[in-house]
Amino acid sequence: MELTRRDALAALTGTVVAGSAGALTWDRLDENGESSERPTGETLTALAEAVYPSAVENVGEFVETYVVGRASERPEYERGVAETAALVEAYAVDWFDAPVPELAREERDQLLRQLGTQTADPDPDGTDAERVRYYIVNELQYALYTSPTGGELVGIDNPQGHGGGTESYRRGPER
Amino acid sequence: MSADETEESEQDRTPSDRVDVCVVGAGPAGGLVAHRLADRGHDVVVLEAGPRFDPADRLERMERAIRPIHGDDEVWEMSGPRDEFTTPGELFYPLNVARVKGVGGSTLHWQGMVMRLHESDFERRSRDGVADDWPIAYGDLRPYYAEAESALGVAGASDNPFAPPREEPHPLPAFEPSHSDSLFAEACERVGVTTHAVPNARNSEPYDDRSACVGYGTCKPVCPSGAKYTAESHVEKAEEAGARVLDRVPVQRLEHDSAGERVEAAVYATSDGEEHRQEARAFALACGGVENPRLLLLSESEQYPDGLANSSGLVGRHFMEHLFAGMGGTLERRTRQNHVGFITSESHQFYDDPGAGAEGTESSVPPSDDDLGPLKLEFLNYAGPSPVETALSAETWGDDLLPQLREGYGNHVAMGALVGQLPRAENRITLDPETTDDHGNPVPAIYWRIDDRTKRTLARANEIQRTILESLGVDIEWTVGPDNTGPAYHHMGTTRMGTDPESSVVDPQLRTHDLSNLWIPSSSAFVTSGAMNPTLTIAALALRVADDLDSRL
Numbered sequence: 001m002e003l004t005r006r007d008a009l010a011a012l013t014g015t016v017v018a019g020s021a022g023a024l025t026w027d028r029l030d031e032n033g034e035s036s037e038r039p040t041g042e043t044l045t046a047l048a049e050a051v052y053p054s055a056v057e058n059v060g061e062f063v064e065t066y067v068v069g070r071a072s073e074r075p076e077y078e079r080g081v082a083e084t085a086a087l088v089e090a091y092a093v094d095w096f097d098a099p100v101p102e103l104a105r106e107e108r109d110q111l112l113r114q115l116g117t118q119t120a121d122p123d124p125d126g127t128d129a130e131r132v133r134y135y136i137v138n139e140l141q142y143a144l145y146t147s148p149t150g151g152e153l154v155g156i157d158n159p160q161g162h163g164g165g166t167e168s169y170r171r172g173p174e175r
Numbered sequence: 176m177s178a179d180e181t182e183e184s185e186q187d188r189t190p191s192d193r194v195d196v197c198v199v200g201a202g203p204a205g206g207l208v209a210h211r212l213a214d215r216g217h218d219v220v221v222l223e224a225g226p227r228f229d230p231a232d233r234l235e236r237m238e239r240a241i242r243p244i245h246g247d248d249e250v251w252e253m254s255g256p257r258d259e260f261t262t263p264g265e266l267f268y269p270l271n272v273a274r275v276k277g278v279g280g281s282t283l284h285w286q287g288m289v290m291r292l293h294e295s296d297f298e299r300r301s302r303d304g305v306a307d308d309w310p311i312a313y314g315d316l317r318p319y320y321a322e323a324e325s326a327l328g329v330a331g332a333s334d335n336p337f338a339p340p341r342e343e344p345h346p347l348p349a350f351e352p353s354h355s356d357s358l359f360a361e362a363c364e365r366v367g368v369t370t371h372a373v374p375n376a377r378n379s380e381p382y383d384d385r386s387a388c389v390g391y392g393t394c395k396p397v398c399p400s401g402a403k404y405t406a407e408s409h410v411e412k413a414e415e416a417g418a419r420v421l422d423r424v425p426v427q428r429l430e431h432d433s434a435g436e437r438v439e440a441a442v443y444a445t446s447d448g449e450e451h452r453q454e455a456r457a458f459a460l461a462c463g464g465v466e467n468p469r470l471l472l473l474s475e476s477e478q479y480p481d482g483l484a485n486s487s488g489l490v491g492r493h494f495m496e497h498l499f500a501g502m503g504g505t506l507e508r509r510t511r512q513n514h515v516g517f518i519t520s521e522s523h524q525f526y527d528d529p530g531a532g533a534e535g536t537e538s539s540v541p542p543s544d545d546d547l548g549p550l551k552l553e554f555l556n557y558a559g560p561s562p563v564e565t566a567l568s569a570e571t572w573g574d575d576l577l578p579q580l581r582e583g584y585g586n587h588v589a590m591g592a593l594v595g596q597l598p599r600a601e602n603r604i605t606l607d608p609e610t611t612d613d614h615g616n617p618v619p620a621i622y623w624r625i626d627d628r629t630k631r632t633l634a635r636a637n638e639i640q641r642t643i644l645e646s647l648g649v650d651i652e653w654t655v656g657p658d659n660t661g662p663a664y665h666h667m668g669t670t671r672m673g674t675d676p677e678s679s680v681v682d683p684q685l686r687t688h689d690l691s692n693l694w695i696p697s698s699s700a701f702v703t704s705g706a707m708n709p710t711l712t713i714a715a716l717a718l719r720v721a722d723d724l725d726s727r728l
Contacts, residue, residue: 138243154584
């Protein structure tokens with residue numbers, strides 16, 4: 001199931017990007033990144049491929065549009081996500097001797113689990129695992145499952161958090 | 176994004192010269208009173224304890240509501256020393272998720288269901304021999320109900336055969352029934368229960384410069400689109416009509432004249448620690464069913480050693496809530512839940528006669544001889560887990576998570592019900608001198624328990640729900656009933672209305688018996704609770720108070 005730019009804009013809930021939709025590229029984050037030699041976008045895209053179901057396609061553009069859209073409106077988020085991506089990179093090099101984008105999908109999954117992310121409470125000011133849960137895993141999950149395509153993946157065409165109108169709730173499942 | 180953390184505006188928070196009316200509280204009652212009076216040329220000041228929340232932050236607040244890091248009391252910043260409370264009564268009461276302080280008040284996080292009380296609610300003593308009659312009848316409020324529906328922008332239909340009489344249609348067309356409503360309607364027909372539309376203070380089409388609902392699905396606790404009515408609307412209208420609105424100015428006490436007959440000033444605090452006196456010819460206390468009595472009790476004086484307007488000793492007493500009864504489970508078919516965050520079908524069939532039986536095409540609801548109170552039945556559109564919320568709390572991701580989400584979503588249904596409790600003097604809001612707020616004031620202490628009649632009615636609601644769900648073929652997985660019920664966050668009864676100053680706090684016009692220039696437009700004036708969501712009645716009472724005040728100023 002292919003994620004689209006429209007999905008990313010929908011997950012951004014439509015207001016963030018009205019005037020800046022053309023400029024939502026990693027350049028912005030990478031130029032402003034302060035904590036890593038690795039471009040933040042590459043790290044986030046690689047992690048998203050592990051966090052998202054394999055049935056999802058076009059992860060790179062979706063994550064780029066979403067994350068950069070968020071960052072363009074929220075400096076605190078931008079700083080947090082860049083620092084947390086750098087933090088995960090440091091673990092990757094320590095534990096797997098390679099940066100995240102060069103790890104196999106299974107290794108990225110393992111990296112996140114070794115961090116303790118799966119049971120960590122999301123907290124932007126917490127432990128490493130809690131920050132990864134907040135800034136990476138839950139950010140990416142929020143983006144996916146509040147988007148129309150992410151909702152369709154589960155079986156709901158107007159998921160909570162998406163303003164998909166007042167027609168879908170009236171339809172039966174037979175459509 | 177915290178409103179408290181954002182830099183306070185440079186707004187001048189010094190008092191105005193003596194005004195016509197000082198309104199305390201900027202929720203629906205305060206907003207409507209302020210707007211109507213300002214619109215009629217009166218000089219009005221509104222004092223609000225909480226902040227003015229920036230509408231541009233609504234999407235972020237919606238995210239707070241969905242993401243698991245945030246508690247229920249964080250969406251609207253209800254916590255901390257400002258909002259301390261204690262619950263020494265039999266039951267814990269979760270006050271800080273039951274209200275919002277700020278411009279808009281609790282309409283910021285409400286569900287938006289707006290029903291009129293029934294004629295029977297005003298005559299509980301006459302009809303059932305319990306509680307008391309109101310000193311006013313449905314007919315006294317009827318024109319104000321219509322005005323309130325226009326003011327709030329109610330989407331509704333005239334298809335409810337159990338509703339009290341009305342002549343005019345709702346201002347907006349009702350939201351169409353959901354897919355699961357149609358499943359319920361069939362099951363209800365089989366057991367003899369009639370369903371009908373829900374009046375919603377939520378735009379089904381653009382109204383009053385607000386957009387139509389776009390289905391974010393997070394109505395409670397936050398509507399990002401502005402389609403759901405909040406009292407911010409009337410606070411802004413009041414300002415446009417000339418009213419002055421001060422936020423972040425918690426009123427500390429009301430001060431009266433030397434004779435103890437009139438309120439002279441509302442003393443409020445500002446963030447710099449200063450206190451100011453806002454003088455007015457008349458005062459409208461509109462802080463809700465908890466803070467209204469608290470403020471009166473905090474305003475004790477030599478003449479009123481037990482609290483202002485409390486010659487009866489009843490300020491804070493007869494606290495009432497609506498209790499929730501519910502039941503839900505799964506079906507072997509798709510039910511399409513969680514597309515929207517509001518309800519589109521209800522049944523008020525058992526409101527006036529909760530013990531009545533019903534006979535359907537295939538089965539029946541058995542009658543009951545128990546002594547019961549009114550109840551209403553709701554058919555939910557948000558049963559079962561929301562996939563995004565499940566994903567955010569899951570202990571896995573990727574290909575492991577997706578099957579869990581698919582399995583967990585799609586075939587849930589649920590019913591709710593509201594049951595009103597009887598007014599009992601021991602259920603009360605008082606002050607806890609052992610605990611103080613950020614200004615050193617004793618916090619509200621809530622004494623609350625549930626009476627046997629209410630418990631019987633909850634059991635009756637469960638009995639009807641079970642009949643319907645079994646007819647639908649639901650595998651019932653959970654029940655909320657008499658032993659595990661919870662409040663619907665409707666605060667009522669703590670400055671009750673009546674003609675006798677010995678047994679009530681305010682008169683039928685909602686003016687206090689003790690002080691001739693103090694009105695309390697609020698659910699705190701309710702004599703009985705009914706089982707309908709209270710805000711439309713609050714709005715109707717507020718408009719009626721505004722007319723009364725207008726005629727006297």
